[in-house]
Amino acid sequence: MKSLKLYGKRDIRYEEATKPAIEKQDDVIVKVKAVGICGSDISRYMKLGPYEEGMIFGHEFSGVVEKVGRAVVQLKPGDRVTGCPALYCGKCESCKKSEYARCEKLTVIGSTYPGAFAEYVKLPAENFVKIPADVDFDAASMVEPSSVVIHGLYKTMMHPGAEVAIMGSGNIGLLAVQWANIFGAKKIYAIDIDNEKLAIAKALGASATINPKDGPVHEQLMTLTEGRGVDVAVEAAGSIVTSAQVFSLCKKGGSVVFLGIPYGDVNVERFYFEKIVRNELKVYGSWNAISAPFPGKEWETSLQFMASGQLKVDGLITHRLSLKEGPEIFEQIANKVPGIGKVIFYPEI
CATH class of the missing domain: 3.90.180.10 (Medium-chain alcohol dehydrogenases, catalytic domain)
Known part of the structure; x- marks a missing residue:
């Protein structure tokens, strides 16, 4: 073969x-x-x-x-x-x-x-x-990459009315934009250095887009959220830079979930690390796309929303x-x- x-x-x-x-x-x-x-x-x-x-x-x-x-x-x-x-x-x-x-x-x-x-x-x-x-x-x-995303989001207890920031508008990030909408997010902020990808994110349901080339991401986000930050921040880029920056996006008590895999050492500046401590963030690592009963609800749920047309x-x-x-x-x-x-x-x- x-x-x-x-x-x-x-x-x-x-x-x-x-x-x-x-x-x-x-x-x-x-x-x-x-x-x-x-x-x-x-x-x-x-x-x-x-x-x-x-x-x-x-x-x-x-x-x-x-x-x-x-x-x-x-x-x-x-x-x-x-x-x-x-x-x-x-x-x-x-x-x-x-x-x-x-x-x-x-x-x-x-x-x-x-x-x-x-x-x-x-x-x-x-x-x-x-x-x-x-x-x-x-x-x-x-369905597998979709299940990877929802496996991570399930950990955050994302709720209707939440505000969500998603770093990275590759395939995982674009799926995350759609899942955040399905979960009932009120505002979704897509972040990427590629304006073409940001345009796709907007078309798929992002409320606003942020390009780091236009200035520090956290400053742009705080302007858009009137200084609040978001309930959930998703790292979907797998970059050693964004893996540190993502901590600066949440409001106090917010959640950060890592879907991306940075192939390199992540050096977290004090400014970003202190956000974890001072804002009492909940930080989740997410691996693979499976749960019990195997292969997990992620798979049936992905197919359900693909069949309904809500996950494109x-x-x-x-x-x-x-x-x-x-x-x-x-x-x-x-x-x-x-x-x-x-x-x-x-x-x-």
């Missing part, structure tokens, strides 16, 4: 791979219809390299059930599904408490287990969620490509070619 394998930093190859086979009684093989590039895929491609050289890459996907193990009763060939890529050990202290996102050996496909940049992918039956008829494969491939992802997709075009688009992203948002591969073409 056709696939994309990661061999090293900036070394991804379009190659033939062995089609997965049923080995365990709960195995399910899915024919991949759509699979997206995740921000973490870009970081591994550009900065970290693979967990295992030559592993089939990718983990955000949807498709059609091809074959199931003999113990699988909830799925059958022909079912339309999206797949949770996370694999937990089930034995550690966290897993015994059903805190799967905190599993000591948590991994995802595409790292040490073959991923979804391929014509077929295999996972346990419990990792699949059926897709409603009115959710297409493109949208369903983005089509406008985030800028490129729809074949796997053969993978090496080229990854290199374009690494070279910061403008105009590239969400990239979806169709392994069939």
Whole structure:
């Protein structure tokens, strides 16, 4: 079968791979219809390299059930599904408490287990969620990043009438803008250095936008909020700079949730750090997109709001490509070619 394998930093190859086979009684093989590039895929491609050289890459996907193990009763060939890529050990202290996102050996496909940049992918039956008829494969491939966002927002107890600041207007930030609206936020402030991304955030429901190039972010926000700050600040950029700045955006007693992953040391100036202490902020780290019962309410909720039309992802997709075009688009992203948002591969073409 056709696939994309990661061999090293900036070394991804379009190659033939062995089609997965049923080995365990709960195995399910899915024919991949759509699979997206995740921000973490870009970081591994550009900065970290693979967990295992030559592993089939990718983990955000949807498709059609091809074959199931003999113990699988909830799925059958022909079912339309999206797949949770996370694999937990089930034995550690966290897993015994059903805190799967905190599993000591948590991994995802595409790292040490073959991923979804391929014509077929295999996972346990419990990792699949059926897709409603009115959710297409493109949208369903983005249930995983949507679930990443809502997993973090659930921690904050965001409530109707809240004011929310979201740092970063990449795919995660743009999903966060929409989820904040769904949660009933009164005001949503999108923050990014790219005015084109800010325009998309505004179109998706941001009340106002802030570009750090126009002045210190906290000063601009305090002007917009008449000195109050926000109830919830979301770090969705994964930048070492914004990971410190985000503490200056909340009102006293507010919440900060980290969705982004800064690949570097975060140096927090005294001004920002004191906001945590003096404003008695609640700071949440958020990892992955899973909860109990596995894979978690994040997945069903994402599909529910995609089906209702309240969570829109089509406008985030800028490129729809074949796997053969993978090496080229990854290199374009690494070279910061403008105009590239969400990239979806169709392994069939």
